[in-house]
Amino acid sequence: MCGICGILFSDTSRKVDPNILQSMTDILSHRGPDDEGIFTADNIGLGHRRLSIIDLSRDAKQPMTNSHHKHWIVFNGEIYNYLELRQTLIGKGYRFQTHSDTEVLLTLYEEYGEECVHYLNGMFAFAIWDAVENKLFAARDHFGIKPFYYFNSAESFVFGSEIKAIFQSKQVESEADYNGLTDYFTFQFCLGDKTLFRNIKKLLPGHFLTYSPNQNLRIEKYWDLDYSLDTQHREEYFESKLLRLLEDSIRLQLRADVPVGAHLSGGLDSSTVTALASTLVDSDFHTFSGGFKESEKYDETAFARIVSDTHHTSHHEIFPEDTDFVDKLSQLVYHMDEPAAGPGIFPQYFVSSLASQNVKVVLGGQGGDELFGGYTRYLVAYLEECIKGGIEGTQPSDKYVVTFESILPNLTQLQGYEPMLKYFWSKGVFEEQSKRYFRLLDRSTSIRHLLNASIWQNRDYSVFEEFDDIFNSGNCYSYINKMTHFDQKTLLPALLQVEDRTSMAVSLESRVPLLDYRIAELLAGTPPMIKYKGGRSKYLFRKVVEHIVPQEIYNRTDKMGFPVPLTEWYQAGPVREFICEILLGNITKQRGLFDTRAIEPALTEERAFGRGIWGLLNIELWFRTFID
Numbered sequence: 001m002c003g004i005c006g007i008l009f010s011d012t013s014r015k016v017d018p019n020i021l022q023s024m025t026d027i028l029s030h031r032g033p034d035d036e037g038i039f040t041a042d043n044i045g046l047g048h049r050r051l052s053i054i055d056l057s058r059d060a061k062q063p064m065t066n067s068h069h070k071h072w073i074v075f076n077g078e079i080y081n082y083l084e085l086r087q088t089l090i091g092k093g094y095r096f097q098t099h100s101d102t103e104v105l106l107t108l109y110e111e112y113g114e115e116c117v118h119y120l121n122g123m124f125a126f127a128i129w130d131a132v133e134n135k136l137f138a139a140r141d142h143f144g145i146k147p148f149y150y151f152n153s154a155e156s157f158v159f160g161s162e163i164k165a166i167f168q169s170k171q172v173e174s175e176a177d178y179n180g181l182t183d184y185f186t187f188q189f190c191l192g193d194k195t196l197f198r199n200i201k202k203l204l205p206g207h208f209l210t211y212s213p214n215q216n217l218r219i220e221k222y223w224d225l226d227y228s229l230d231t232q233h234r235e236e237y238f239e240s241k242l243l244r245l246l247e248d249s250i251r252l253q254l255r256a257d258v259p260v261g262a263h264l265s266g267g268l269d270s271s272t273v274t275a276l277a278s279t280l281v282d283s284d285f286h287t288f289s290g291g292f293k294e295s296e297k298y299d300e301t302a303f304a305r306i307v308s309d310t311h312h313t314s315h316h317e318i319f320p321e322d323t324d325f326v327d328k329l330s331q332l333v334y335h336m337d338e339p340a341a342g343p344g345i346f347p348q349y350f351v352s353s354l355a356s357q358n359v360k361v362v363l364g365g366q367g368g369d370e371l372f373g374g375y376t377r378y379l380v381a382y383l384e385e386c387i388k389g390g391i392e393g394t395q396p397s398d399k400y401v402v403t404f405e406s407i408l409p410n411l412t413q414l415q416g417y418e419p420m421l422k423y424f425w426s427k428g429v430f431e432e433q434s435k436r437y438f439r440l441l442d443r444s445t446s447i448r449h450l451l452n453a454s455i456w457q458n459r460d461y462s463v464f465e466e467f468d469d470i471f472n473s474g475n476c477y478s479y480i481n482k483m484t485h486f487d488q489k490t491l492l493p494a495l496l497q498v499e500d501r502t503s504m505a506v507s508l509e510s511r512v513p514l515l516d517y518r519i520a521e522l523l524a525g526t527p528p529m530i531k532y533k534g535g536r537s538k539y540l541f542r543k544v545v546e547h548i549v550p551q552e553i554y555n556r557t558d559k560m561g562f563p564v565p566l567t568e569w570y571q572a573g574p575v576r577e578f579i580c581e582i583l584l585g586n587i588t589k590q591r592g593l594f595d596t597r598a599i600e601p602a603l604t605e606e607r608a609f610g611r612g613i614w615g616l617l618n619i620e621l622w623f624r625t626f627i628d
Helices: 018-026 082-091 101-119 163-167 178-187 235-253 268-278 301-311 322-336 345-356 368-372 376-392 404-414 418-424 433-441 463-471 479-489 491-504 517-525 539-545 566-571 574-583 586-591 596-605 612-627
Strands: 002-009 035-041 044-050 071-079 122-130 135-140 149-152 156-160 207-212 216-221 260-263 286-290 314-318 361-363 509-511
Touching (some): 002 018, 002 122, 002 163, 018 163, 044 071, 071 082, 071 101, 101 122, 101 135, 101 207, 149 163, 156 163, 178 463, 178 612, 235 539, 260 345, 268 301, 268 361, 268 539, 286 301, 314 345, 322 574, 322 612, 345 491, 368 479, 368 517, 368 539, 376 404, 376 418, 376 433, 376 479, 418 433, 463 479, 479 491, 491 509, 566 574, 574 596, 574 612, 586 612
Parallel strands (some): 260 286, 260 361, 286 314
Antiparallel strands (some): 002 044, 002 156, 035 044, 071 122, 149 156
16 A cells, blocks of 8 residues: 556656655655655656555565566555466566565566456556556556546646645646536535546546557556346355355455454444454454444444454444544545545544554455445335336336335335435436436535535536436446446445545555455346345345344444534534634635525534535635645
């Protein structure tokens, strides 16, 4: 886990300034405090900050080159199957000077060129300078666990693990992208390759790029999910194969030359990871959890303790307070580069900080909801789909739809979600699937009255049209696959950005074993009637882990997702004072993005777990940090 950056000028006679490259590298020091290095050769420069996880020796230093010094690599992440790949390459006659996965990756490129990405199981963002072909080759992992941002112009190509490193190159100024802002106010993340910064893009997950002075930029997709359904096997087959893949993914991701622990929230996903991992390690296994003491609805540490006691882990807990929120939020906005997702970033940072004091690597349960179908909104959407199918008489012959009869026993999952149902069915009932799911995700309806109308007046850009393109992409035919596919393409990278930044801010490596691409491929081909049987949240996953996690965890019905007591903090105390100072201050008023007259009443009116004020606060702090 590291930080990478680089510059390539299109003019081959223009040399990269080592001092500028060093400043790009230095600003990523939190991502890699163990070592640093730069490489320059005429119009190319690569920078690296290292967090040493595999092969701790200086031999594994980056930028790394091969024996003939024609290929140079900077790499962020881990290749979990590097030992198997290493043996294959040794069989082809290659010899290795280190025990690192970085050298394996570089050698794999020597052997297979751009096709090397098809052999990788890991989380990665890397760039290779190929002096033979005079090109830069870069790739990002299947799900976008590791970040890769870039700026491309006629004069230069600049990249970095974080956007702030790109600005150090002096090739581009920080400007707001108002299409990106429109995305953010709608979903609290950006769609496609956009960022909140004009001219700064992200390499999409499952893609690679090449850049050369002669051919400029080329981007290609190397991996995507195939939703062709496997109708040849019974439910037991999918259960057995999923269990084997879960066990193998965790086995691979425990590989490290430093101590490994786990985030443990007490939910089904992290409890499963902890349960399986704790049986595979010989040493003391550490787990980390957090909560808030304001109320039980903000604290699930009791469930985490049950898992810890069952599997005999050394458990650690932390309870952030409202003063911590005030003290740290601006720093977190800086680390994020651009806001994404919800306030879970705040407690997640503190749990990561706690973990970094005890281990150097943690496993977590991120990705389970998007892969296995864990969000309640999926059931809300399917309930309408079932009613529609029942009225139209299309259900019995439609293998892609959960039947109304089977969904009835699971409707108790919707207790407490009556306001969502009321809003969802207030208009547009039985519309096409994309419009209905858009309405479930659209957060702008609750904050439009807080925003200046000019935000929505860009007639050249339609959020829904871009949403619709993603929602209906691929060969998805069932509603559950369309919804989870969209979330895997958009929400999941936003959550992984939070995962990356909260861990890297404290020099901790975070691994997510549920996001093994083999698991995702299995689930994509699993018939919805098995994967999401009866509309039961995570039906297949639950069947597999029933005897792995404690029954108290398996039987839980109170899905939390690390909630923060913001609505309570909004009413009085340091958080309210902080928000009023920021959002009602002269700087915000002069910026003109928000209707500041409506903000103070909104603090009182914000619904429980609402994220309207959170979104406004993050955007204003982002402007002050990166644009002003």
